[in-house]
Amino acid sequence: MVTGRKRRLHFSKIYSFKCGRNNKFDDDHSQIGGPGFSRVVYCNENGASEVSASANYADNYVRSTKYTPMTFVPKSLFEQFRRVANFYFLVTGILSFTELAPYSAVSAILPLIVVIGASMIKEGIEDWQRQKQDHEVNNRKVKVHKGGGVFETREWKSLSVGDVVKVEKDEFFPADLLLLSSSYEDAVCYVETMNLDGETNLKLKQSLEATSMIHDDSNFNDFRATVKCEDPNASLYTFVGTMEYQEQQYALSPQQLLLRDSKLRNTDYIYGAVIFTGHDTKVIQNSTEAPSKRSRIERRMDSIIYFLFFVLFLMALLGSIYFGIVTKNDLKGERQKRWYLKPDDSDIFFDPKRAPAAAIYHFLTALLLYSYLIPISLYVSIEIVKVLQTLFINNDIHMYYEEADKPAHARTSNLTEELGQIDTILSDKTGTLTCNSMEFIKCSVAGTAYGRGVTEVERAMAKRMGSPLIVNGRDQLNDDENDDDSTLAVKGYNFEDERITNGYWIHEPHSDVIQMFFRLLAICHTAIPDVDEETGKVTYEAESPDEAAFVIAARELGFEFYKRTQTTVSFMELDRASKKKVERTYELLNVLEFNSARKRMSVIVRDEDGKLLLLCKGADSVMFDRLAKNGRQFEEKTKEHVNEYADAGLRTLILAYRELGEEEYKEFNEKFTEAKNSVSADRDELIDEATEEIEKDLILLGATAVEDKLQKGVPECIDKLAQAGIKIWVLTGDKMETAINIGFACSLLRQGMTQIIITLESPEIVSAEKAGDKNVIAKISKENVKKQILAGKAQLTASSSDPYALIIDGKSLAYALDDDIKNTFLDLAIACASVICCRSSPKQKALVTRLVKEGTGKTTLAIGDGANDVGMLQEADIGIGISGVEGMQAVMSSDIAIAQFKYLERLLLVHGHWCYRRISSMICYFFYKNIVFGTTVFLYEGYASFSGQPAYNDWYLSLYNVFFTSLPAIALGVFDQDVSARFCLKFPLLYQEGVQNTLFRWRRIFGWMLNGLVSGIIIFFLCIRALDPESYRKNGKTAGMEVVGATVYTCIVWVVNCQMALAVSYFTLIQHVFIWGGIILWYLFLLAYGAMPTTISTTAYKVFLETLAPAPSYWFVTIFVVMAALIPYFSYKAVQMRFFPAYHGMIQWIRYEGHTDDPEYVNMVRQRSIRTTTVGYTARSIARDNRLYHLNLERQAPQS
Secondary structure, three states: OOOOOEOOHHHOOOOOHHHHOOOEOOOOOOOOOOOOOOEEEEEOOOOHHHHHHHOOOOOOOOOOOOOOOOOHHHHHHHHHHOOHHHHHHHHHHHHOOOOOOOOOHHHHHHHHHHHHHHHHHHHHHHHHHHHHHHHHHHOOEEEEEEEOOEEEEEEHHHOOOOOEEEEEOOOEOOOEEEEEEEOEOOOEEEEEOHHHHOOOOEEEEEOOHHHOOOOOHHHHHOOOEEEEEOOOOOOOOOOOEEEEEOOEEEEEOHHHEEOOOOEEEOOOEEEEEEEEOHHHOHHHHHOOOOOOOOOHHHHHHHHHHHHHHHHHHHHHHHHHHHHHHHHHOOEEOOEEOOHHHOHHHOOHHHOHHHHHHHHHHHHHHHHHHHHHHOOOOHHHHHHHHHHHHHHHHHOOHHHOEOOOOEOOEEOOOOOHHHHHOEEEEEEOOOOOOEEEEEEEEEEEEOOEEEOOOOOHHHHHHHHHHOOOOEEOOEEHHHOHHHHOHHHOOEOOEOOOOOOOHHHHHHHOOOHHHHHHHHHHHHHOOOOEEEEOOOOOOEEEEOOOHHHHHHHHHHHHOOOEEEEEOOOEEEEEEEOOOOOOEEEEEEEEEEEEOOOOOOOEEEEEEEOOOOOEEEEEEEOHHHHHHHEOHHHOOOHHHHHHHHHHHHHOOEEEEEEEEEEEOHHHHHHHHHHHHHHHOOOOOOHHHHHHHHHHHHOOOEEEEEEEEEEEEEOOOHHHHHHHHHHOOOEEEEEOOOOHHHHHHHHHHOOOOOOOOEEEEEOOOOHHHHHHHHHOOHHHHHHHHHHHHHHHHHHHHHHHHHOOOOOEEEEEOHHHHHHHOOOOOHHHHHHHHHOOOEEEEOOOOHHHHHHHHHHHHHHHOOEEEEEEOOHHHHHHHHHOOEEEEEOOOOOOHHHHOOOEEEOOOOHHHHHHHHHHHHHHHHHHHHHHHHHHHHHHHHHHHHHHHHHOOOOOOOOOOHHHHHHHHHHHOHHHHHHHHHHOOOOOHHHHHHOHHHHHHHHOOOOOOHHHHHHHHHHHHHHHHHHHHHHHHHHOOOEOOOOOOEOOHHHHHHHHHHHHHHHHHHHHHHHOOOOOHHHHHHHHHHHHHHHHHHHHHHOOOHHHHHHHOOHHHHHHOOOHHHHHHHHHHHHHHHHHHHHHHHHHHHHOOOHHHHHHHHHHOOOOOOHHHHHHHHHHHOOOOOOOHHHHHHHHHHHHHHHHHHHHHHHO
16 A cells, blocks of 8 residues: 655755755766776666676675584584694594593593583574574565565565665665655655664655655556666765666765665655665675684683693603603513513513604603693683673673663673773763763853853862852852753753843844854754644754754754754744744755864855855864954954863854855855765765865854763762772863863862873964975974973973873874884873873774783773774773763674763772682682692603503593583682672772782792692692502402592592682682582592493492492591692691782781771771872872871971
């Protein structure tokens, strides 16, 4: 059924056909058909799928999975055996099928199968989740023209290039489509692109005028067109092509392209022709994998594995040399030294005549035997632990933002321990430290400042100066009500000034300028009004929070924008003459869009008197240069006010206008239209040239000032992070003055902190810029920046004890990041307490992050909320995305997503510290238990003349790592806490244990290895001496190999599990079950395995039931050996904890001795968290107290 045409004008065209009506192709289109522009699409042709196949165009089936059913096993196995440890165990497993193996092949292969299988199952589950998402997307339904003007429902995956589809409201576009027409008369539609660029505002698209009237299903029976365009590429914002329709050629632009995965909004339906499908679509072309990130602990763990391999090979080599020498000496002439081995009748493995060959074979046997030195289950155990750690992060109620219903979300489990090792945080400002919820608070019109509101920065400055802040008879310094957004009557509007509110502006001296100022705010924008039919209330869909704040402010001050058509803008205003509300309708001729290069936007309108007006708003850095000589009447005062607003932490824009002549406009419009319709590579440059010529000789009206408030908890969070010793850099696109004052508001800067400011505002630079020689400017600028950096370093060297802050602007930063300067710049920056980079581009943010990461070699964390922060997040060791106002692009590119900056405190100081400690301790324990076991295997083989004889039954060897000792280590990695969350936050310097890597430095790793070596030696020799050559049972029998092996193994299981109990700081029921359950499981295994037939149990047949259990010496030896093996570690920990406690040990003593409620003692310990170079309000308070103390001393000195 055909839907009727939609006529709601308030959702109509911003950019009228007049801006680009001349779509007929008449430009140089030499690119089309050339390299990179070879795609030809036949729209609505029968057999579109065959045409697509013959042209080798991709189908519309999209696969994001890593594997397919056919490739899962080989690819997954390849991934597993890329790890050197797994590959080693594969080789030993293969060799176990030969006569070289000292154990059965099954016992060697089974643990490997279990470990590899567990990892493959995890990979498979993750890929299955991706496959389910693919299945859901590929099987979505869309209406497709099948011929004869009839549309049928098909699945997305069956679409082909050239098909005509009908997409209805709130549906996703199934492929990249060429917009043909829509339910609106002017063939526009509104598109939400959150899935593409993370932006939540609606984008407006419009079809060619030639196809705009094809608005019914039946009209497509005879529709045919040929599109020639660019080849598939990743650029979301460009599209070059032509369409041949009814023997005419028309230029195509991004305005006609609807991208896959964007959603149709506020439009009943659209018709579109499929241009790109499947993996050719722009969104899939952009979906490159995020850079692979591995934690420092993982990389060091690899080094330990390599070290253990070296030890393993060394042990095998030494044993083989010894074995070869002894074997050769077994037969000297006719004399047999070890006659009981029958050396004159032995095979090659023990043949004295072929001793070198026997030694080589023994070397291979030893490699198999000593493989238990390498923890086979370590990698899979760490993966399990990290997944469980991310579950704790995701479910932490203290990081749940109830207002937006957003919990924390760890998007990767690879980096949890890195959260506990952050040395430097690089943060965006807008939307990260601030709310990105703009409030119109002040303005300057005709040289007069309006607005009596007080900003958070002004409050912070008043606190800094210790002076009251009285406005309208109220002390704003202690007026907390102003901090709550909920007290605002109108969101986005916090303006107070009786001089111009309620229509009183008409009594002001320059009421005509004020009227033009607010008219400009009501007209110069791309907001879409929506009038509630019941209440008549107007709301706005704006492209940015700033723009929404402007139209809301204009509305609240009497200039209410309420309707837009394809050619007009309508608003209500107070008439100066009649003092009554009147409706004004201006003809909208052109919109000159805002972008980061232009830093301004303009509209050209015709007012009711027929005057042509250009209305412009933009950044002060570009606007003041564009003023006419007769338009600078209020320039000095406006500049003064803009600087004051920047000092107050406000974002400013300059408003100006000019009248245009008819001929001037006509000439501009022709050039502008030609540039818009161009398909050449320099299209954007042509547009900029056209706009440059018209946006000049402006008349200044004034400036706006909006406040982007700090998020709640930001100063407190920064204070805690600073106390933890974490350095904080702010990278922002704002002006230097705004950034500095935001720094003061959130306590990154404080009074008494020396500011090193690097900027290119010197007279030398200014004069060079006026001369205009780019090479000269670049050379002078670079030298100037280098000189300032060196001067800053000299200043630091002269007074290294004082705290410094480095502030650098974007221009200077461009030169500071040059290869020959960047290391000097980094040296200066890391010596400062805080660093603020202003006017930074997205690329500069990423480059600074890379410089800090590679230059310091320490762990960096980047945090941001917008698409412009993506490079920075991906470049840092850990990227944190704020799921805020600017959409989800930062979140989609991040490693962990949180809703507010304040949650970073708990994420790092609590979860980060715990995860780092748990993973470090777990890995050390894994190496400890394997060295204990490997030591006994090596010593026993030495005891047996390095004959390749294992001390233990085959299955004892195989199950040691998998069942008897791994689960307690996993429990440690998931549940252990050295101190509680409350103490982690109360004593933030505890975090430095991770930053300095005290728990996983080589000294500690080798300490645990030494502990394992000592324990293994004690266990082996005490057991051997206790059991040999004494009679083991009442019948006088001595202990055989099977009894000695089982006894030593029992002692090992007890020792490594009791060692875990000593190492654990925080017991849970699960840990008790795993630790003591591991010991019980060993005894149950002995009973069950020993009860099996001898063909299976071999040397373990009823060894426990008939031999070990009845012998008192077995139990006595077990108890005595376990105690003896644990004494060295227990003694060391006791002495260390009592006399040389680490920082966490001091906090444990506070809890143990009941000092938690003793403020004086607790404060004494906490003072170690405060340093002279630390930022934050606590440090600021201490610095202020110190200044007052020294001032009092100076005053007392003259009196004495």
